[in-house]
Every structure is written in C-alpha cells, then in structure tokens.
Amino acid sequence: MTLDFGLIVQNLPEILAAFWMTIWIWIVSNILAVAFGFAVATLRRYGPGWLGLLLRLFVEVIRGTPFLVQLFLLYFGGPFIGLSLDPIPAGLLGMTVYATAYYSEIFRAGYNAVPVGHVEAAECVGLTRGQIIRRILVPEMTMLVLPQCVNMAILMMKETAILSIITVPELTLVVGAIGSQQYAFVEAMFLLALFYWFLVEVSGFLGRIAEARLSKFRFAHS
Amino acid sequence: MTRSAVLVRDVHKSFGDVEVLKGIDLAVPQGSTTCLLGPSGSGKSTLLRCMAFLEETTSGTIEINGQPLGFAETGDGRRTRLPAGDIRKVRSRIGMVFQQFNLWPHMTALGNVTEALVTVRGMKRKEANAKGEAQLARVGLGDRGHHYPSELSGGQQQRVAIARALALEPDILLFDEPTSSLDPELTGEVLNVMRELAGGGMTMVVVTHEIGFAASVGDKIVFLDQGKLLLDGPPSEIFGAPRHPRLQQFLETYLDRGAATLV
Numbered sequence: 179m180t181l182d183f184g185l186i187v188q189n190l191p192e193i194l195a196a197f198w199m200t201i202w203i204w205i206v207s208n209i210l211a212v213a214f215g216f217a218v219a220t221l222r223r224y225g226p227g228w229l230g231l232l233l234r235l236f237v238e239v240i241r242g243t244p245f246l247v248q249l250f251l252l253y254f255g256g257p258f259i260g261l262s263l264d265p266i267p268a269g270l271l272g273m274t275v276y277a278t279a280y281y282s283e284i285f286r287a288g289y290n291a292v293p294v295g296h297v298e299a300a301e302c303v304g305l306t307r308g309q310i311i312r313r314i315l316v317p318e319m320t321m322l323v324l325p326q327c328v329n330m331a332i333l334m335m336k337e338t339a340i341l342s343i344i345t346v347p348e349l350t351l352v353v354g355a356i357g358s359q360q361y362a363f364v365e366a367m368f369l370l371a372l373f374y375w376f377l378v379e380v381s382g383f384l385g386r387i388a389e390a391r392l393s394k395f396r397f398a399h400s
Numbered sequence: 401m402t403r404s405a406v407l408v409r410d411v412h413k414s415f416g417d418v419e420v421l422k423g424i425d426l427a428v429p430q431g432s433t434t435c436l437l438g439p440s441g442s443g444k445s446t447l448l449r450c451m452a453f454l455e456e457t458t459s460g461t462i463e464i465n466g467q468p469l470g471f472a473e474t475g476d477g478r479r480t481r482l483p484a485g486d487i488r489k490v491r492s493r494i495g496m497v498f499q500q501f502n503l504w505p506h507m508t509a510l511g512n513v514t515e516a517l518v519t520v521r522g523m524k525r526k527e528a529n530a531k532g533e534a535q536l537a538r539v540g541l542g543d544r545g546h547h548y549p550s551e552l553s554g555g556q557q558q559r560v561a562i563a564r565a566l567a568l569e570p571d572i573l574l575f576d577e578p579t580s581s582l583d584p585e586l587t588g589e590v591l592n593v594m595r596e597l598a599g600g601g602m603t604m605v606v607v608t609h610e611i612g613f614a615a616s617v618g619d620k621i622v623f624l625d626q627g628k629l630l631l632d633g634p635p636s637e638i639f640g641a642p643r644h645p646r647l648q649q650f651l652e653t654y655l656d657r658g659a660a661t662l663v
Contacts, residue, residue, distance in 0.1 A: 295502035298454050299561075302496040303516035303568060304488050313519060317506040 183365055189356050196352035197373065200338050203266070203348065204377075207273035208331050214274065215281025220311065222282070223289055233282075240279035246340055248272060253344040269346040277334050284326045288319035321392045328385030332378050339374070349373055403466055405430045405572050405603040406451055411460035413446055420446045422627040423460070428572070428605055428620075433598040435614035436607045438624035439650055444607045447624070448576050451605065452496045453487060464490050465571060492520075495565030499577040501557040503549040509536060509560045510545035513567050521568070535563040539593050555586030559593055566597075573597065575606040611654055615639055623647055 186193060218237070222230045240248070249272045256263055263271065292315055300310045342351035350370060357366025406428035413421040420443045428434045436444040449455040451462060453470050461479070462469040467490045471479040503512050513532035517523040523531070536545050539559040549557050558578055565573055575594065579587040591613050598604060598617050608614055614621055614635065621638040623631040625646055631638050638647065 293500070293502070295498055295500050296504055299496070299498065299502035299504070299564075300515075301454070302452055302491065302494070303564065304492050304520040305516065306488075309519050313515065314504055318504065321506065 183369070185356055185360055185362050185365060186369060192352055192356070193349075196347055196349045199266075199346070200335075200348040200373075201377070203270055203273060203341065203346070204331075204335050204338050207270055207277060208334055210274045211277030211281050211334075212327070214278040215283075216285050218278060218282035219285035219289060222286060224307065224311075237279045237282055240276060241283070245272070245276050245337055246343065248276060249340060249344055265341075265344050265346045268344055269341040269348075272344075273334065273337065273341070276337070277330065280330055281327070284323050284330060285319065287326075288323040289315060291322045292318045324385070324389055324392060328382065328388075331381055331385075335377050335381060336374055339370075403430065404428055404463070405432075405465060406605065407461075407463040407466075408447070408451070409461045409463075411447070411450060411462060412458045413443075413450060413455060414458045419458075420627050421450070421457075424624075424627075424629050426622060426629060426632065428603065430571075431601045431603055432619040433604045433606065433617050434620040434622060435618035436605065436622050436624060437609075437611070437614060437650070438630075441626075442624040443627040444624045445576055448574050448605060448607050452494055452574050453491055454496070464493050467493075492568065493571045495568060495570035495573045497558070497561050497565055497573065497575045497578050499580050501549070501554070501561045501581070503557055503560055503564070505549050508546050508548055509541065509552065509556075509563075512549070512560055513545075513564045516564075516568055532563070532567055535567045536560070538566065539563045540589070553586060554582045555589045558582065558586075558590045562590075562593055562597075572603045572605065575604065575608070577607050577609065579608070579610060611651065623650070625650075 218233050222233050225233075249269070252261075252272050252275075253263065253265070253268045256268070296314055296318065297310055300314045305313065338348055339350040341348050342354065345351065353366045353370050353373075357363045404427040406426070408424055408426040411421055411424045412419065422443075424443075424447055426434075426447075436448060438444045446455055450457050451464075451469070456470060459479075461471065461473060468482065469490050470482060470487055472482055473479050503509075504515070507515060510529060510532045513535055514523075514525075514528040517528040517531060518525060521528075533542065533545055536542055539562050541556060541559055541563065544552060544556060544560070549560070552560065558581075562573075562578075578594070579590050582590065587610070591610065594604070594606070594613070595617055606614070606618070616635075618635050621631070621633065621635050622629060623638065623644070623646075630646060631644055638644075643651075
C-alpha cells in the first residue's frame with residue numbers, strides 16, 4: 179500500500195476553508211480570552227471579595243473539567259437552559275471560556291510577580307490605581323507572562339481539533355471526513371499533523387520575536 | 401518657631417500581634433536632615449514608611465507641612481480616613497527613595513523621571529523631558545537618560561530614583577536605606593548627591609547605616625530601639641560623651657566597618 183496525497187489537491191478548496199476556520203476561531207477566541215482573562219485576574223485582585231470568590235470558582239470549575247466535556251455540555255446541554263447555539267458560535271464561546279480561565283491564572287501570577295516596590299514607587303509619585311495598572315503593572319507583567327501566553331496560545335491551537343465533535347467545519351472535521359470518505363485515514367491524519375505543526379511553529383516564531391523585542395526591558399539588578 | 405515639615409505624634413504601628421512602633425513622637429524641622437538610626441527591627445524603616453503612607457499607622461497622627469496624612473482626628477479621640485484625593489495631595493509633598501531603587505524596568509531613566517510629570521501632573525511630553533533631563537543632570541546622569549535601568553549600575557539606578565523623586569519638587573525627601581544595596585564603591589556617588597541636596601536646604605529624613613554620613617550631614621540624629629525613640633538630638637550631642645549605653649553598644653558593631661573614627 180502506498181500513501182496517496184492526491185486527496186489534498188482534489189479537495190483543496192474545502193481544506194483551505196477549514197484551515198481558515200481553524201485559524202479564525204483560534205485567533206478570535208484567544209484575543210477574547212486574553213482580554214477576559216486579564217479582566218478576571220484584575221477583578222480578583224482589586225474587585226470586591228464576593229466577586230473574587232465567584233471568579234475563583236469559575237476558574238476552578240473550568241480548569242477542573244475536560245474541554246471535551248465542557249463543549250458537549252454547552253452544545254448539547256445548552257438548549258435545556260435556553261442556550262441554543264450553532265456549532266461555530268458554540269465552538270467560539272467554548273474556546274473563549276476555557277482559555278479565559280487559564281489566561282486569568284497566567285495574569286494572576288503575573289500581577290504577583292511584579293515587585294511590590296515598583297507599585298509603591300508609583301504610589302509615592304501620585305499615580306492612581308488605574309494608572310498603576312495601565313502604566314506599571316501591565317507593561318511589566320507583559321514581559322513576565324509572554325512565554326506562558328505563547329504556550330497557552332499553542333495549546334489552544336491544538337484544542338481547536340476538539341471542536342470537530344460539535345461539527346464545527348475546522349481542519350480535523352473536514353480533513354478527517356475526506357480521509358474516511360476516500361479510505362485514506364493515514365494520509366488525512368498525517369496531513370492534519372503537518373497543518374497543526376505548521377501553525378504551532380508560526381505562533382512560536384511570532385512569540386520569540388515578541389520576546390526578543392521585550393528582552394531589553396529585563397529586570398534590573400544592582 | 402518654624403513649622404515642622406513632618407510632625408509625628410504618638411504613632412503606634414502593629415503588624416498582627418507584633419507592635420513595631422510603640423508611641424513615637426518626632427518633629428522634623430524644615431530644611432534639616434534627620435537621620436534615623438537603630439538596629440534591625442527597631443522600627444526605623446516602618447516609621448519612614450508610615451511618613452510616606454506606605455504603611456498605615458495603627459494609632460497616632462502624622463502631619464506633613466501641617467496637613468494630616470491619611471487620617472484626621474474627629475475630636476472624640478477617634479480618627480477617620482481621609483478621601484483618596486486628599487491623601488494623594490499630601491503625599492505629593494513627599495518624595496521617597498527606596499533601598500531597592502524600584503525603578504520601572506520598562507521605562508528608560510528619563511521615562512522613570514518624567515512618568516509622574518506627564519501622567520499625574522499632565523505636563524506636555526516635551527516640557528516633562530526638559531525637566532527630567534535637568535533633574536538627571538543634577539544627579540550627574542545627564543547623558544544616561546535613554547538607558548534602561550538594566551543598563552545602569554546600582555549607584556546610577558539609585559541616582560535616577562533620586563531624580564525621579566526630585567522631579568515632582570517635593571518639600572520632603574525620605575530615604576529608606578538608600579545605599580544598603582550598593583557596593584561600597586558605589587555608595588559614595590549616592591551619598592554625594594544626598595550631601596548636595598542637604599546643602600541646598602532640602603528637608604530629608606534618612607534611614608541609614610552610614611554612621612559617618614549621619615554624623616557629618618545630619619542636623620538631627622534619631623536613635624530607635626525596639627519600637628521606641630530612645631535618643632533625639634544634634635549629632636554632637638548624640639555621638640558626644642557621655643554616650644547612651646545602648647547607642648554605644650550599637651556603635652561598637654560598626655567598629656570593624658569603617659566607623660572607627662567615630663566610636
């Protein structure tokens with residue numbers, strides 16, 4: 179038996195569409211999750227105690243359950259509580275919620291890693307809390323959390339494959355279907371592995387550029 | 401009688417069950433250099449941090465230029481916390497220099513010095529830069545404005561931190577062991593800047609282990625021990641004979657560290 183990669187050429191438009199779907203969902207859900215994750219970490223730090231507890235519960239539940247299970251509950255269980263979503267919005271929402279919990283923990287650790295003295299110095303020159311967050315904590319934290327954020331984005335890239343179970347027309351669903359229709363499972367899976375690896379390499383490359391740009395701001399030592 | 405720049409009255413400070421300051425009274429005269437000395441755990445840094453409102457006192461009052469810092473007495477012996485805006489206003493009269501410099505690593509030296517001018521005072525970037533450069537020149541770093549903290553030596557970083565505090569034209573500068581993180585070689589350049597400031601009439605409160613500096617530059621020496629103010633007076637009186645036995649004991653630990661001439 180020989181491997182037949184003709185199936186790429188024959189199904190190019192479908193595969194390209196799935197490729198873009200994967201990238202689109204991945205990028206949008208990650209951007210949203212970074213924003214929400216930052217908000218969760220900030221509210222846990224500065225918000226009222228009850229909200230902090232609630233958000234902590236959210237993070238614990240999301241981190242404590244498999245993404246696959248969350249997605250099933252959202253897509254198939256959602257209609258029982260009046261939340262009927264099409265596959266793509268459900269996939270986007272599921273990815274965002276899942277990644278938000280993880281990003282919020284990255285930012286929480288980031289907040290804690292900024293030396294207290296840097297905040298005290300800002301207080302002493304009269305910066306308000308909002309200014310301290312915007313001008314001191316966020317930029318300093320960015321240097322510290324960037325590697326973990328890149329790592330998280332890479333993990334989320336691979337998690338998009340799970341969206342196939344709720345029929346989001348992304349790479350795994352489309353290429354897998356082509357493979358089974360044409361009895362070319364191995365080729366299809368091999369192709370998938372290549373696609374994901376390519377995307378992960380690209381995001382890793384972009385992450386390294388960002389880290390190099392920020393490296394000049396490294397922490398000063400006496 | 402001139403008004404005190406800082407007036408501390410019966411200040412107590414506890415961390416949990418541990419009382420670190422046990423009723424401190426202290427007046428810092430305008431234009432003077434007051435040096436706080438004392439062994440580790442005597443409460444000198446805590447007292448200084450209370451003056452900067454980085455720690456909140458448990459009881460007692462602190463006035464900066466006659467204005468209450470943080471809390472106002474209500475008359476019935478209690479006190480209320482002042483609004484955040486009022487606290488910031490009084491704090492803006494104070495500049496603080498830390499042991500660990502605490503420069504913001506993502507900003508250049510000039511960025512560190514001008515940050516509050518632009519963000520807090522609303523100054524135009526160009527104007528702030530001119531002012532920042534002048535302050536950096538004042539501490540001998542006119543050519544280092546575009547360096548990041550990681551590109552500067554410890555002594556240079558501390559001088560940038562002093563310039564940052566000076567840029568806001570404070571009435572009072574507080575120094576929390578400003579040379580304790582520096583090599584002996586770099587200590588001198590920071591102490592020289594402080595000497596010049598003292599000579600220029602800046603009101604300064606300095607927590608330090610540099611006994612020589614305290615004796616030569618200080619107008620007033622305050623010696624704390626176990627959360628209490630033990631001695632308070634001019635250096636000639638404090639260091640001269642007859643010397644308080646606790647101070648004598650404290651100074652003897654410096655014998656091997658270059659303060660021999662004093663002891």
